[in-house]
Amino acid sequence: MLNERRSIPDFLYGTAWKEARTPLLTELAIRMGFRGIDTANQRRHYFEAGVGQGLEAAYAEGVVARPDLFLQTKFTYQDGQDHRLPYDPEASLTVQVGQSLSSSLEHLGTDYVDSFVLHGPSSAFGWSNADGEVWEAMCKERRDGRTRFLGVSNVSIRHLEQMMAAHAEAPTFVQNRCFASLRWDSDLRSFCEKRKIIYQGFSLLTANVEVLHDTRLIDLAARSGATPAQVVFAFARSIGMLPLTGTSSAEHMKQDLASRDLALAPEAVRAIESLIG
Numbered sequence: 001m002l003n004e005r006r007s008i009p010d011f012l013y014g015t016a017w018k019e020a021r022t023p024l025l026t027e028l029a030i031r032m033g034f035r036g037i038d039t040a041n042q043r044r045h046y047f048e049a050g051v052g053q054g055l056e057a058a059y060a061e062g063v064v065a066r067p068d069l070f071l072q073t074k075f076t077y078q079d080g081q082d083h084r085l086p087y088d089p090e091a092s093l094t095v096q097v098g099q100s101l102s103s104s105l106e107h108l109g110t111d112y113v114d115s116f117v118l119h120g121p122s123s124a125f126g127w128s129n130a131d132g133e134v135w136e137a138m139c140k141e142r143r144d145g146r147t148r149f150l151g152v153s154n155v156s157i158r159h160l161e162q163m164m165a166a167h168a169e170a171p172t173f174v175q176n177r178c179f180a181s182l183r184w185d186s187d188l189r190s191f192c193e194k195r196k197i198i199y200q201g202f203s204l205l206t207a208n209v210e211v212l213h214d215t216r217l218i219d220l221a222a223r224s225g226a227t228p229a230q231v232v233f234a235f236a237r238s239i240g241m242l243p244l245t246g247t248s249s250a251e252h253m254k255q256d257l258a259s260r261d262l263a264l265a266p267e268a269v270r271a272i273e274s275l276i277g
């Protein structure tokens, strides 16, 4: 399993809130060099079938083939959905997980995803029986080969502790909104690091606008010949995070990918770690 992790890319392109532009932006992101695509079977915020159309266009033009890509999607409880559900709400959660993943595979034109993520637990306060049923159903999907890895999103340490006490299988990924004001989610990140769970950070820019406007970060970016956004992505990677970007701009896609070549000095990393937005 650890060897298989080599195929996990170092940047994910996020497809939320792109609506009709989803196919073109997905194709563009792949053309620009992204190999990891994050989506969800939650029509309210994502147009997953549009991601599939973008993939289809990239395959048809010979830009990439399916094995070159890392495709991640999510199962979302009915509470997080609008009326456009990818499952029968009357069915058991086990059945809903299977129906949601089948629908994702159809949307994405594939017979497996690389990562299948529980979008969020059913309660903010702890891991519930419902989450337990969903997780066991997700584990079965992994054993059946319909996903390579599993993840959970929008979780606290409490959720993870309870989850890991209740189940034999731990997640490979945790995907959380990463706030500089929580020292970039440092407690949860170190919990994950100790257990070899890969932390995916989202909304690194939108959740940290104050940091992007902080003169110390702006000065550091200028000295590094980079933009503040590039510094944030390079920083995220230096502290072991797998970052997501949600850009819709070709220029920003290029800049975000170029942040992989930006090496920050340890003092710079420490300085950014202590910027609390």
Ligand SMILES: NC(=O)c1ccc[n+]([C@@H]2O[C@H](COP(=O)([O-])OP(=O)(O)OC[C@H]3O[C@@H](n4cnc5c(N)ncnc54)[C@H](OP(=O)(O)O)[C@@H]3O)[C@@H](O)[C@H]2O)c1
Binding pocket: 013, 014, 015, 016, 017, 038, 039, 119, 153, 154, 175, 202, 203, 204, 205, 206, 207, 227, 229, 230, 244, 245, 246, 247, 248, 249, 252, 253, 255, 256
């Ligand atoms: N698990 C969950 O519950 C959850 C929740 C939210 C999001 N997500 C995932 O995370 C992805 C990213 O989320 P997000 O959109 O909030 O992230 P984000 O990348 O922090 O925010 C995107 C914003 O940053 C700007 N941006 C990106 N690169 C830039 C650059 N180099 N310079 C300046 N501005 C830049 C974009 O503007 P331009 O478009 O103009 O570049 C856009 O306004 C989503 O698409 C989704 O896949 C997951």
